Amino acid sequence: MSPARPGLFVTLEGGEGAGKSTAAAGLAEIFRAEGLEVILTREPGGTPGAEAIRALLLGDVPLDPLAQTMLHFAARADHVESVLRPALARGAVVICDRYYDSTMAYQSYGQGVSIEAVAALIRLVNLHPDITFLLDLPPQLAEARLRSRAAGSDRYEAMGHDFMARVAHGFQSIAAAAPGRIAIIDASQSPEAVVAAMRETIRTRARR
């Protein structure tokens, strides 16, 4: 951790049904029990402006894929400047359910927006996680988990099997390209085992 940013920025990534929200909440609980300030948040969202943008993204208005990508980064810029940077500056642990790897996986690998466009937007926001967990789950297991949920249909879940396969391939490619930042976690384990694996990885990699 550089002195300019004493906090710890952890992001969780993966497809629908991988258990990100549960794992993020469990990890937050552990850090809180250790006496640390924890900001548990999610994207798109985390500020009133970003939640308004989220509503637009999850709504019925048709939007070009590049426009959707820019909306994700608009929400992210608001979240980063209003919440994440201040929290990290005062030393908090920030745990964020989805971050820019999701935009790369869904909008580039899934919807065909160029990787260079998403990379340019990442450079504009310019806040990078200290560590990212990719919660990895075989597609059949993820689909079974999703089917057992109350119908959570949104723009993505409605996009079907091929789209989800491209997104899953995207996450694997992103993780392969950033092994120093992204740790792959077996999400077929129990929630407790997933959280324990994340906590141990943070100890090893981020010395925290």
Next chain:
Amino acid sequence: MSPARPGLFVTLEGGEGAGKSTAAAGLAEIFRAEGLEVILTREPGGTPGAEAIRALLLGDVPLDPLAQTMLHFAARADHVESVLRPALARGAVVICDRYYDSTMAYQSYGQGVSIEAVAALIRLVNLHPDITFLLDLPPQLAEARLRSRAAGSDRYEAMGHDFMARVAHGFQSIAAAAPGRIAIIDASQSPEAVVAAMRETIRTRARR
């Protein structure tokens, strides 16, 4: 005009009260009278998605300046891909009331977002006007015109005199840097004279 883009893309820029909307409508009328297909549009807006983003931008939810910038470009990307590119491809004259120079003037010069950030977003959208008119009006005249309107208060107009001065300086700097694309029009003339000056400039510069 390249064979790949047979149409003509005209944008109008300038501060509030310069008469852009009236001038755009007048220019559209002239081209229609010449028998051409004309798309008269505005930014932010021009598609259902972009209008929803416009409502967010003009609303009361606080938004970081970089987030506002990205929202403008999200709306623009939707407008460009859904409306402008198809219209230009079939040979239409597109007349747009505000385009990316406004984002540069308001968000960079006015609100302090870096010029490089806006330039990066311009490169992502990658559709450039054939000709841009900067409707230039002395600040006192613009303020008098605004005062005579029914109170059109929005995020910008509420920002006051210093902000509007920075925006005006921004437009002048942008025009100075792109003399081949941007023509400055004296907006203190009558609406008819402004439209005639634009039509003549298009004839001279764009050979149309």
